[in-house]
Amino acid sequence: MNIMEQLKVVTSNLEEFDEIKVDVNSYVCKEIIADVKNQKISISFLVKKFKDLILVQGKISGQIEIDCCRCLESFNFPLNLSFTRDYPADLDEVDVEEEVREVIILNVPDKPLCSADCSACALIAAKI
Numbered sequence: 083m084n085i086m087e088q089l090k091v092v093t094s095n096l097e098e099f100d101e102i103k104v105d106v107n108s109y110v111c112k113e114i115i116a117d118v119k120n121q122k123i124s125i126s127f128l129v130k131k132f133k134d135l136i137l138v139q140g141k142i143s144g145q146i147e148i149d150c151c152r153c154l155e156s157f158n159f160p161l162n163l164s165f166t167r168d169y170p171a172d173l174d175e176v177d178v179e180e181e182v183r184e185v186i187i188l189n190v191p192d193k194p195l196c197s198a199d200c201s202a203c204a205l206i207a208a209k210i
């Protein structure tokens with residue numbers, strides 16, 4: 083099973099209050115910033131069916147390797163993120179990938195700094 087499929091959950095046969103837990107190791111986020119060298123990302127999420135909606139709550143953890151925008155050294159940037167999203171109750175399948183990708187991209191700085199001491203980037207970093 084490929085990673086993309088693992089982020090899809092069939093919800094058509096869920097009854098109210100049923101839940102499905104999904105763990106995905108080594109997820110690769112495709113549209114992350116170009117300078118990312120390595121990604122070690124795990125995702126776990128819970129899909130729960132309610133009368134009026136399908137609720138998905140998840141956690142993204144791991145790290146990515148990116149280059150500092152100042153000194154150009156690569157460093158590990160940790161990811162410890164969580165997300166919550168609801169979907170219409172009548173969906174036959176929930177695809178969490180879009181949500182996961184958005185959360186990761188929003189949290190990866192596009193002007194990354196290896197440390198606060200790389201001060202030339204401080205002004206840019208302050209906006210991130």
Ligand SMILES: [Zn+2]
Pocket residue numbers: 150151152153154155195196197200
């Ligand atoms: Zn640096």
